Amino acid sequence: MKVVVYPADAWGCGAFRMRWPGETCAAAGHDVSVVEPKDRKLRVVMEGDTVKDVLDVDADVVVLQRVTHAYMAQAVAVMRAKGVTVVVDVDDDLSSIHPSNPAWAVHRPGAGLHSWHNVALACRNASLVTVSTPALLDVYARHGRGHVLHNYLPDYYYGLPRVDSDVVGWPGSYHSHPNDPESLGGAVARLVDEGAEFVMRGDSTGAGRAFGLAADPLGGGVPIEEWPAAVASLGVGIAPLADTKFNASKSWLKPAELSACGVPWVASPRAEYRRLHAMGAGVLADRPRVWYRELKRLRESAALRQEMSEAGRTVAERLRLRDNAWRWQEAWARAYELQQATPRTAIPA
Numbered sequence: 423m424k425v426v427v428y429p430a431d432a433w434g435c436g437a438f439r440m441r442w443p444g445e446t447c448a449a450a451g452h453d454v455s456v457v458e459p460k461d462r463k464l465r466v467v468m469e470g471d472t473v474k475d476v477l478d479v480d481a482d483v484v485v486l487q488r489v490t491h492a493y494m495a496q497a498v499a500v501m502r503a504k505g506v507t508v509v510v511d512v513d514d515d516l517s518s519i520h521p522s523n524p525a526w527a528v529h530r531p532g533a534g535l536h537s538w539h540n541v542a543l544a545c546r547n548a549s550l551v552t553v554s555t556p557a558l559l560d561v562y563a564r565h566g567r568g569h570v571l572h573n574y575l576p577d578y579y580y581g582l583p584r585v586d587s588d589v590v591g592w593p594g595s596y597h598s599h600p601n602d603p604e605s606l607g608g609a610v611a612r613l614v615d616e617g618a619e620f621v622m623r624g625d626s627t628g629a630g631r632a633f634g635l636a637a638d639p640l641g642g643g644v645p646i647e648e649w650p651a652a653v654a655s656l657g658v659g660i661a662p663l664a665d666t667k668f669n670a671s672k673s674w675l676k677p678a679e680l681s682a683c684g685v686p687w688v689a690s691p692r693a694e695y696r697r698l699h700a701m702g703a704g705v706l707a708d709r710p711r712v713w714y715r716e717l718k719r720l721r722e723s724a725a726l727r728q729e730m731s732e733a734g735r736t737v738a739e740r741l742r743l744r745d746n747a748w749r750w751q752e753a754w755a756r757a758y759e760l761q762q763a764t765p766r767t768a769i770p771a
Contacts, residue, residue, distance in 0.1 A: 425454045425754050426481035430488040432459060434646055438675065439511050439554070440487050442576050446747035454751075466493055466500075473497050476504070483507040483754050489544035490516070490529055490536040499547040507761035509754060510548040511571075515561050516541055518668040522600035549764070550757035552750075554673040555694050561671065567760060569753040573675045574743040579650045579682040584731065587657035588618070588721040593676065594661075595624035595643075596632060602669075603632035605662040605690050607710025611635055613717060623652045654683035658720045658727065660713075661689035661704075674698040682738035686730030688716045703737040704730070 427444035429436030436459075444456040457463075467475035473496035489495050489510055498508050516538035519526040531537045545551045545562040552569050553559055559568040590613065596603070603610075610620055611634035622629060626641025633639070644652045653659070659680040663669040674694040680687040687704040689695045699706050705720075707713040720727055 423453065423482050423755065423758055424480075425452070425483040425485060427454060427456045427485040428462060428464075428487065429456065429459060430486075434649075435513055436487065437646060438573050439513055439571075440485065442743055443571075443574075443747050443750040444485075446576075446743055447751050450747065450751075452751055464497070466497055468493070473500050476500050479504070479506050481506065483509060483758055485509040485511065485754065486544070487511045488513070488516070488541065490538065490540050492535045492537070492540050495540035495544040495547075498544045502547065502549060502761065502764075505761075507549045507754075507758045508547075509550045509552055509757045510541075510544045510562075511552045512541060512545065512558060512562050513554045513573075513673065515558060515668055515671040517561070518666070520600050520666070520668060523598055525598070549761040550753065552753050554675075555671050557671040557693060569756060571749055571753060572746075573673045573678065574741050574746045575678060575682050575738065576743050578647075579679065580738070580742070582650055582654040582683055584654050584684040586724055586727055586731075588727075589621060589657040590618055590660065590717055590721065591621045591623060591656035591658070592629075592660050592662070593623040593653045593656065593679065596622070596627060596629040597625055599662070600632075601664045601666070602662045602690075603629065605664055605707075605710075606633065606660070606713045608634050609710045609713035609717060612714055613721070618721060621656070623649075623656070650679070650683055653679050653685060656680075656685050658717060659685040659687040660717070661687055661695065663690040663692045663695070665690075665692075677704050678738060678741050680704070681734030682741065684731040684735050686720055686727050686734065688713060688720070698737065701737045701740070703734040
């Protein structure tokens with residue numbers, strides 16, 4: 423079974439969901455190749471605005487990610503009609519992105535050739551839809567051809583040295599989490615007034631106002647290969663998610679990263695964060711006063727930080743990609759079997 427994997431981007435999402443799993447499966451001896459966006463050679467034959475054929479498909483299984491383009495969404499059914507198994511991977515509920523998130527303007531219907539409606543079409547027509555959380559099955563795989571693949575971490579997240587401190591930090595960018603600081607209310611501002619240092623690992627533009635601070639906290643973009651070390655430099659991590667439809671489908675990736683890097687963390691009680699906490703990592707906070715209390719406890723106790731750091735690392739050992747990449751190979755094999763069992767006449771035109 424020859425599998426060709428097409429990441430949607432060269433950044434975090436493309437790496438976690440496509441490139442790293444594909445490369446790990448290939449290293450294990452499977453016939454899997456990863457094609458970076460800049461090297462993609464799939465060609466579509468158009469008749470007006472309709473895709474009539476897809477050329478240069480040299481694979482039994484094609485794995486596509488976040489199919490937002492109108493033509494690629496059409497191409498899914500065309501490839502399936504030619505006997506090619508098509509897997510579509512989705513990591514977020516794109517139909518419920520916050521309007522302040524820059525991604526909303528790109529993916530809203532009517533803005534151009536990219537749309538969250540196209541993702542839904544591609545998923546309806548796919549041989550199999552893979553998602554990062556069970557909640558996304560109800561969004562993109564109500565037809566029953568869905569498969570959950572949680573996010574796992576490559577080896578370079580593990581074994582990093584950690585220097586203990588009481589510095590509180592958010593490993594995230596404010597522009598992609600515009601309403602999530604609301605979860606903490608005035609907790610961060612109160613801690614800063616008491617002398618705490620608060621920093622970000624990611625774009626902090628606008629975050630100061632969101633957290634009730636006098637200025638934006640120290641932050642900045644970090645290359646993906648330097649990201650784990652940047653996370654590990656935090657003393658105490660936070661993972662806030664507002665109680666929204668979009669966040670109900672978010673994966674456990676952020677607190678999983680903190681755990682692997684040995685950073686004790688406090689997080690919002692969203693579904694996948696609760697799942698990770700139940701495994702023995704981190705602390706959950708459901709209201710501002712709880713955020714303040716738990717962060718204050720961690721700031722004031724090096725012993726508690728060490729205890730939670732060790733507990734998080736223990737949990738994260740179960741989240742190594744090298745030990746879980748077989749799950750991707752299993753999903754692709756299932757997709758191939760589903761495709762083989764589907765009559766060509768049953769595939770949407």
